[in-house]
Amino acid sequence: MIPPLVFSQTIHNELAREVARNLGTTAITSEQLVGQPQPHLNLSEEGLSFFHPEARSKNKFQIDFNSGSTGWRIKRADHEKLIKKALGKSDHSLNILDCTAGMLQDTLLFLSLGHQVTALEQSKILFHLLQDGISRSKDQHIFKKLDLLNTKASSYAAQAKNFDVIYFDPMYPSTKKKALSSGQLEYISKILEIESLENNSIKDFEVLQLIPARKMVVKRPIKAEPFSLQTNYQVSGKTTRFDVYL
Ligand SMILES: C[S@@+](CC[C@H](N)C(=O)[O-])C[C@H]1O[C@@H](n2cnc3c(N)ncnc32)[C@H](O)[C@@H]1O
16 A cells, blocks of 8 residues: 655645645645654655655655766766676667666666666556656756656566567565665665565566567576576676576
C-alpha cells in the first residue's frame, strides 16, 4: 500500500492532491500526521521525497540529479569503462532497454554516451520520485533521449521491439548484507517492501532473454553465479560483473 503524501504549505494543496491521486494514496497536511513516526511521502518546495522511520539514514530519500550531476561521472569512471566495454563499440547510437531503472544511474551513463534509453521502473513511488528529480534537473538536455515508464519489465517484454541492448540490474537478494551497503539502496528496498514488490530475478531474466535484441547485459555482484550458463563473455570489475549474452 502506498503511504500518505504529506504537505505543509497551502500552495501545494492542489499539486499534492494530484500527485496523491496518481500514486493511489491520500494527501494530508503535516498536522494530520499524528502518532508514531510512519512511512510517508512529502511534498515541499524542495520537491517530492520519501521517509521511512526504520531506515538507517535519517534524511528523507529524494532523487537529486543536480548535486550529483558532475560527481556521478567522476565517481563512476571505472564503472563507465566497464559498461562501455560491455556495450561494445558502435558507430551509431544504440537503442537501450534498461529494465531496472532504480535511481537511473546506469541510464544516465547510457544517455551521456549518446544512446536512446527506455527505462522501466516497477515501483510507483520510485517512479514518481524519479519524475520529480528529472523535473528539477538543471540539465534537461540529457533526459531528451529518455523514455521512463512505470511498469514491470516482464509486462513490457511482449511489446519490446527494435532494441539493440537489453540491460538488467536486479536488486541483490535482501538476505545479503550487500543489499544494505548504501543508504539509497536500503531506501529502495524499503519502498519495494511497502509496495509488496517481490522480485524473482531468474524468472525475469528468462522472460527478458526472449526479447529480440543484439545483446543482453546483466549486472551481477562479482561473486554471484550467472543467471545462465549461456553467457558469451563477462566484463569484470572489483565488485561488479557484467554478463553479456549475444
Ligand atoms: C539495483 S536497482 C537498479 C539500479 C540502477 N541500475 C541504477 O543505476 O540506478 C533495481 C531497480 O530495478 C527495479 N526493478 C527490479 N526488477 C524489476 C522489474 N522486473 N521490472 C521493473 N523494475 C524492476 C527495482 O524496483 C529497483 O528500483
